[in-house]
Amino acid sequence: xxxxxxxxxxxxxxxxxxxxxxxxxxxxxxxxxxxxxxxxxxxxxxxxxxxxxxxxxxxxxxxxxxxxxxxxxxxxxxxxxxxxxxxxxxxxxxxxxxxxxxxxxxxxxxxxxxxxxxxxxxxxxxxxxxxxxxxxxxxxxxxxxxxxxxxxxxxxxxxxxxxxxxxxxxxxxxxxxxxxxxxxxxxxxxxxxxxxxxxxxxxxxxxxxxxxxxxxxxxxxxxxxxxxxxxxxxxxxxxxxxxxxxxxxxxxxxxx
Amino acid sequence: xxxxxxxxxxxxxxxxxxxxxxxxxxxxxxxxxxxxxxxxxxxxxxxxxxxxxxxxxxxxxxxxxxxxxx
Numbered sequence: 001x002x003x004x005x006x007x008x009x010x011x012x013x014x015x016x017x018x019x020x021x022x023x024x025x026x027x028x029x030x031x032x033x034x035x036x037x038x039x040x041x042x043x044x045x046x047x048x049x050x051x052x053x054x055x056x057x058x059x060x061x062x063x064x065x066x067x068x069x070x071x072x073x074x075x076x077x078x079x080x081x082x083x084x085x086x087x088x089x090x091x092x093x094x095x096x097x098x099x100x101x102x103x104x105x106x107x108x109x110x111x112x113x114x115x116x117x118x119x120x121x122x123x124x125x126x127x128x129x130x131x132x133x134x135x136x137x138x139x140x141x142x143x144x145x146x147x148x149x150x151x152x153x154x155x156x157x158x159x160x161x162x163x164x165x166x167x168x169x170x171x172x173x174x175x176x177x178x179x180x181x182x183x184x185x186x187x188x189x190x191x192x193x194x195x196x197x198x199x200x201x202x203x204x205x206x207x208x209x210x211x212x213x214x215x216x217x218x219x220x221x222x223x224x225x226x227x228x229x230x231x232x233x234x235x236x237x238x239x240x241x242x243x244x245x246x247x248x249x250x251x252x253x254x255x256x
Numbered sequence: 257x258x259x260x261x262x263x264x265x266x267x268x269x270x271x272x273x274x275x276x277x278x279x280x281x282x283x284x285x286x287x288x289x290x291x292x293x294x295x296x297x298x299x300x301x302x303x304x305x306x307x308x309x310x311x312x313x314x315x316x317x318x319x320x321x322x323x324x325x326x
Contacts, residue, residue, distance in 0.1 A: 020324040020325060020326075023324065029324065043322040043324065044326075045322060045323070047266040048287065048292055050266060050268070050319075053286060056290075056322065056323060057323055073326065083295075087320050090293040090303070091291060091322060205326075208326065
């Protein structure tokens, strides 16, 4: 069975999107991306280091294999985010962008109002927008109305590894928007990724959950398997929860 | 000795020769082969215009590239 999903007109097989930040080396980045099975990888945009001639992340990301998803990390206004994405477009990217407009440096929680405004403007300019946002259904609806291709509610603060703090909200979003829901931020270990997929997310986006592990490449593989396992469990449909036991072996025919 | 201009590149002051183009500057900085996007006074200079865009006194340039990130 091929279990693909659509992002705009793109058909994707992998349900894990990974970041390229915080790795110890470009070799480790390359190996972790491969082990994760990701087809889409995120990158950030920064001033080029004029003092260093070291290879950059683009040397670790084979453009023939991966779709580049530039982000607007570090932007606190819609204007800054849009300016950043204009530069990303000039640098040469695919048509997808990860929009994040941060509202507060300590939590890195999104400024949802500014995110919706930026999304509207970017969609009008022809960008295909994947916005990071709060796990708030109404914000997600506004982002859908703005023409975003998907919504990417956070599971927990960026880089916190706290897992899915509010599975109920994620489920409400999945049930009430018509575009793909991708959990972005907060996944700390394989079970968190599996939970996101069991809830019915179409994909999971993570960076620190892999890069911050003691063995990032092994964790990338664990995340790939967890996403696959969670997805299959979602498709299989879990058994109903019961408050009391229900014997698995026949209750009759016991020896006396 | 040819006259020079003062510009600001990624926040750092720098002197360049009068007549320096964006391409010339990138070459001087050793970035000729690198993938770099250029903003001049907050306006993007498209790659196709790097060779024909001449820097002016007080120009503020941002030279950016992709880095690892989530």
